[in-house]
Amino acid sequence: MHERALVSEAVALASAGQPARIQRTPQATYAVGPEGLVAVVEPGDRPDGTAVRERGRLFLTGPFPEEVNALLLASFRERWDEPTVHGFVRLPGGCLPLGPLTHKAGGYDPDEGAVTEYELGLDHPLPFDVLDRVRPVSAAPRTPGTEWLDLLPHAPIDATSAFIADWYADAPAPEHHVPPALALPTPLAAFYRAVGGREELLGRQDRVFPPAGLRRLDDGSVAFGSENQGDFTLTIDPTAADPAVYYLGWADGPVRDPLPLSMFLMMFAVREASFTGPCYASGGVDEDQAQALTRGLRCVPTGGWLLGRDTEFHVGEGLVLQVDRGGRGPHVFLSARHRAHLAPLRAFDVAWHAFAG
Structure with missing residues (x-):
């Protein structure tokens, strides 16, 4: 993919068409116009906030300006007249175009009766070096240990x-x-x-x-x-x-x-930790890839547990990893408390369904 040239904020916001109405929030600037909706998000690693969290996914979290939420909700419901949503990330020297965005999922708060988050997909995922500019990965402050396994089975x-x-x-x-x-x-x-x-x-x-x-x-x-x-x-x-x-x-x-x-x-x-860490990855693998991903980790004895009868669990290096063999081939789910613990997995040739490292 060719290198994405930075553009000025004025050019980015003009993608909404003219006249455009500009609305600013702490983590994003929105433009609403006749050509659709533009979101210019701030760089940074925010696992629960508005940010590019993965190479191919931008998350927008509320509260949203009313007009912005109405357009996002219309697009989320896939109406025939759904608006075009264009994404940008503000960087030193200009705004990085993410291209047109496609709705993937959303978060809903039944108590408030409102959508709290929109997950938008990029047609062209960012290379890791570009991802590191818009979502820098800091060093992990600590690595969870595995000494607790020594207490088993007694x-x-x-x-x-x-x-x-x-x-x-x-x-x-x-x-x-x-x-x-x-x-x-x-x-x-x-x-x-x-x-x-x-x-x-x-x-x-x-x-x-x-x-x-x-x-x-x-x-x-x-x-x-x-x-x-x-x-x-x-x-x-x-x-x-x-x-x-x-x-x-x-x-x-x-x-x-x-x-x-x-x-x-x-x-x-352990099972919940493998699914629900703030930094996560999942995808289908073959047996060689499953062995490579678990090499150096410690296996958790499952003891015939019904919820994990087709599943292995492994821990170590800041990861909790689950290998599910209940389908046609192995599927892995893994979580980390800090994104730095996922970074070494970039080297694995895995067709990740989701990868937040």
Whole structure:
């Protein structure tokens, strides 16, 4: 691809046509005109804010000016008269054109009844050297360790607490949080203490309920979690020291997981970390690529866990990596707490579906 020449901000905003209405926010300047919508975003690494987060993806996050949101929403709904959206990144010396942008996905807040984020795709992904100009990668302040694995298999509760403390060391806990009102088995009570009120640690792929969401069922069991679309509910006997975990709704009757609650929660925490880190990658690979990606990492013993029955988990070098062999070929999901830990993976010849490194 040819080198993208910088243009002035005036030229960039003029892509919206004339007359154009200019609206400025802290991380982006928007122009709305007869030719469509222009977004000139500020450079920088903002995993949760407006920025170019990947080579081929620009994210715009709210709050949005009302007129800008109306146009983005029209484009997101793929109306026939959807407006053209052009992207630029402001750099020293001018604005870097990203070209026309295509809607990929969005984030919606049901409580507010509003779209909070628009994910826009670039027709021509940026080369890594250009990406490093618009989204510089700083050195990682620390690398999470793997010493918690040494506590297995004899102390899974301690291993889970140590993993959460180390992996989420950068995630601040609220000053006050409500402890569980029910008497709980030690593994679940310890899990809540480790989470420390940080509800984002309770899972997004699947979910452990916050303490206030625990439900006692008619048979005396406690529902403590669920699949993200409600396909199953997780239950335990709260009177047992380290109870079995059951899935309700997965089959005609309850399905028992091979792991006791203590090991289940450890694997739950690792699996969620592999999906939900602020910096992530995923893609289909062959066996040689899977072996190369996991070389030098430590394998987490899954113990026949039902949610990971076709899956391996590996940790190390600031990464939590999952290799899923449930389809036609291996698929990898991996997460890092800092983008620098993904940078070495640029050297791998993988057709990434998503790569935020």
